Amino acid sequence: DTEVTQTPKHLVMGMTNKKSLKCEQHMGHRAMYWYKQKAKKPPELMFVYSYEKLSINESVPSRFSPECPNSSLLNLHLHALQPEDSALYLCASSPPNRETQYFGPGTRLLVL
């Protein structure tokens, strides 16, 4: 198994909804990342977890709440989002002692 999986593939939510994005990898990677990508732009880092601890938060608004329940899983909890939060949300992971990040297919989020 050499891939990062993300669910759901697409998500439509209202501004009062609470939803969660899920990411999973079974490659033994110990660093996991959340990125946000707007159309025609490069990915922008949101959060980094290293050995299940949050190591980087790129000043992301609190309506985005990450969680790393174990070394294979990464969640992003969403609450009270704004329409401008509509984007492709990408998860990535990297092996121990290597910086290469491998990306999942993303969740395309639309906030109405």
Next chain:
Amino acid sequence: GESVGLHLPTLSVQEGDNSIINCAYSNSASDYFIWYKQESGKGPQFIIDIRSNMDKRQGQRVTVLLNKTVKHLSLQIAATQPGDSAVYFCAVLMTGFQKLVFGTGTRLLVSP
């Protein structure tokens, strides 16, 4: 900090031609460089990487060149195929830091 720029937003080539995509970075302490390919609706796919102690690395039909003197790297794709059509991002990192900084992306269009 680090900023990364790509020289051309779009590159159009004929099938069978060689393609060269260029990228410039600003921080001379950056020492790890990755090229990603992103097809429409998908996550970035790792293509090839290079460390600052090398100036050239080859993969299958791809070559990455690194010029640390002028802080420039390039991705060369030999015998470009329609399946190579995608957006290509360079990404730059400093060892010890987990934050990849992405360039703005070059869209490669391959016509038959």
